[in-house]
């Protein structure tokens with residue numbers, strides 16, 4: 001048993017309390033590689049932001065769960081080395097799909113876990129979330145639950161259609177499950193193709209796709225039912241068109257990739273939404289920088305040469321999200 005407290009990590013309780021009161025959202029960035037971890041820590045330290053570093057099932061399969069946990073421990077030490085004496089870093093399990101995986105993470109240094117029972121029948125979602133909450137709270141670990149289904153298809157997280165969260169269910173669900181935060185479905189979705197071209201309109205000037213707006217009416221109805229309760233948005237990458245264009249210019253093929261407009265995320269951050277999940281934008285920033293570098297330097301083969309601009313580009317994106325979209329800067 002390794003408690004996250006021994007590693008210098010924190011759970012999300014205080015972070016969320018301050019974020020809800022202060023009208024900003026905590027960034028939850030997925031990481032799989034050392035370069036992502038370094039870029040996240042550099043960005044969080046430079047902007048004085050709390051941060052949630054999250055690990056998916058796919059990340060555990062790719063990088064190994066133990067290695068990722070040591071990387072999170074390394075992230076805390078690295079933040080201190082960069083001049084942040086008291087970093088607020090949570091290590092979070094993203095989309096845990098069983099009690100067992102949540103328990104394993106809690107036993108191995110995670111400070112927060114998500115049990116994603118969104119595809120289960122309602123009562124089963126409550127029952128397993130409650131079991132996770134009982135175990136997690138005994139170890140002072142916080143628990144995110146999910147109600148409503150996101151559309152989109154991405155590795156471990158898939159659903160052909162979305163089912164918006166029903167505001168009339170949230171009080172019963174959160175009270176009976178005991179969860180600390182609730183991920184809801186209001187029109188976001190995972191991956192770089194969040195909407196089909198048919199679901200969008202086209203900007204007549206640029207020809208770019210304009211996605212349908214998020215269901216703010218549902219978000220506000222949920223806020224009214226659960227005043228001050230921390231709400232989480234998954235699938236919140238914006239799919240920056242400059243990165244998509246760079247990828248396509250240098251040999252990639254991402255036609256009609258489209259994300260959530262940042263103005264809408266900015267608006268959501270000011271509400272009870274206090275955690276915003278971003279993974280795809282990091283993938284795009286990394287891939288765009290690597291494709292450009294290799295195209296411009298065909299004779300280079302040392303990974304450090306192309307991973308360095310990739311890391312810089314991700315850091316720039318993380319800082320932009322923190323400062324210009326979520327507003328979590330200067331909160332340490």
Ligand code: G3H
Nearest residue numbers: 056058059155156157279
């Ligand atoms: O919510 C899904 C995250 O983007 C994680 O994706 O399972 O491919 O690591 P992944």
Ligand code: 13P
Nearest residue numbers: 191234235236237279280
């Ligand atoms: P994106 O694919 O929009 O980055 O969403 C990531 C996410 O929700 C991780 O849980």
Ligand code: ZN
Nearest residue numbers: 190234235277
């Ligand atoms: Zn997600």
